Amino acid sequence: MNPVPVSVATDDGLVLEGEWLAAEAAFASIVLCHPHPQYGGSMRSIVTSALFDALPRRQISCLRFNFRGVEGSEGEHAGGRGETRDVHAAIEWVTARSAHPIVLSGWSFGADMALCVADPVLRGWVAIAPPLRFRAADDYGAVARDPRPKLLELAANDEFRAPAEIEAETKDWANTRRETIAGASHFFVGRTERVVELTAGFVREVAGSPG
Numbered sequence: 006m007n008p009v010p011v012s013v014a015t016d017d018g019l020v021l022e023g024e025w026l027a028a029e030a031a032f033a034s035i036v037l038c039h040p041h042p043q044y045g046g047s048m049r050s051i052v053t054s055a056l057f058d059a060l061p062r063r064q065i066s067c068l069r070f071n072f073r074g075v076e077g078s079e080g081e082h083a084g085g086r087g088e089t090r091d092v093h094a095a096i097e098w099v100t101a102r103s104a105h106p107i108v109l110s111g112w113s114f115g116a117d118m119a120l121c122v123a124d125p126v127l128r129g130w131v132a133i134a135p136p137l138r139f140r141a142a143d144d145y146g147a148v149a150r151d152p153r154p155k156l157l158e159l160a161a162n163d164e165f166r167a168p169a170e171i172e173a174e175t176k177d178w179a180n181t182r183r184e185t186i187a188g189a190s191h192f193f194v195g196r197t198e199r200v201v202e203l204t205a206g207f208v209r210e211v212a213g214s215p216g
Contacts, residue, residue, distance in 0.1 A: 006061055013070050015080075015094040017087070022077035023070030023095065024048065025102075028061040033128075033212035035060060035108045035204075036095045037069040038115030041139070042082050047075050052112040052133060055197035056204060063205045066103060070095050072118075085118065089141040092122045100126055106212035110204060113165075113191065114139050120155075123147035129154040129211040131204050134191050136165050137174055149178040156182050156207045158200060160189035 008024035015021065039053045040046030048057075048069040057069045072088050073080030080087065092109070099107055106128040111119035116135035121144065130148060135157065137145065148155065157175065159168040168185045175181055184203055189196040 008057070011068070011070075011098070013091075013094050013098045015073070015090050017090055019073055019079040019091075021070050021073065021079070021091055021094065023068055023098070024057070026057060026061040026067045027103075028064050028066045031061075031064050031066045031103070031105055033064070033106045033108060033208050034066040034068070034099050034103050035110055035131075035208060036092070036099060037067060038092060038095075038109070038111030038119050039069070039072065039075075040112055041114035042072055042075045044114075046114060047071055050112070052193050052197060052200055053115070055193075055201060056110065059201040060205060060208075065205065065208050066099075066105065068095055068099050085114075085121070085139045085141045088118045089121050092118050093124060096122070096124050096126060108208050108211060111135075117141075117145075120145050120148045123151050127153065129156070129207065131156045131158065131207055133158045133200060133204075134160050134163055134165075134193070135171065137171060138166075149175070149181075152179050154180045154182070154207070154211050156184065156203065158203055159183060159185045160191050160193060160196075161185050161187050162189060163191045165191050
């Protein structure tokens with residue numbers, strides 16, 4: 006399968022670059038949000054790329070995109086506030102082209118942005134190594150209280166925030182499951198297969214996989 010370059014329009018007039026992989030016999034779609042742009046993050050970063058490459062083979066269509074100001078996307082970094090608009094735009098892009106259930110996922114900064122977007126069309130959230138430090142205007146409260154399912158995939162050896170800290174901070178979140186990946190650093194080198202496995206399993210659970 007070859008990715009299709011796409012353009013995603015935000016509600017404040019920017020055009021973001023993205024790539025879409027439509028899976029054969031798809032039963033769900035997922036939007037992938039990448040790590041912090043000011044630390045080299047883009048839609049081609051390791052975990053985002055691993056999911057984008059692997060999930061379509063599991064019947065899950067994928068949209069990955071660059072946040073504003075990254076590579077070919079218009080605009081400039083907005084400290085997390087503008088980036089949630091980018092996430093909403095990406096969800097709307099998928100909604101307009103697919104009737105399948107949609108899951109929102111992100112890694113690191115992208116996970117924090119995903120956890121600030123309680124879009125009503127979503128079936129659930131997958132947050133991979135969320136630092137819970139990059140807060141958007143609406144913070145994490147809406148998603149934290151939302152009854153829809155959430156999966157937090159934590160790295161056992163995370164250099165930025167220990168799993169125990171994230172577990173403590175999210176202990177009162179509604180319908181939230183936490184999985185710690187043994188031997189993983191924040192960058193999941195050598196552990197991306199486990200990230201794919203957990204993410205695909207969660208999507209199957211919330212979207213109702215045919216198999």
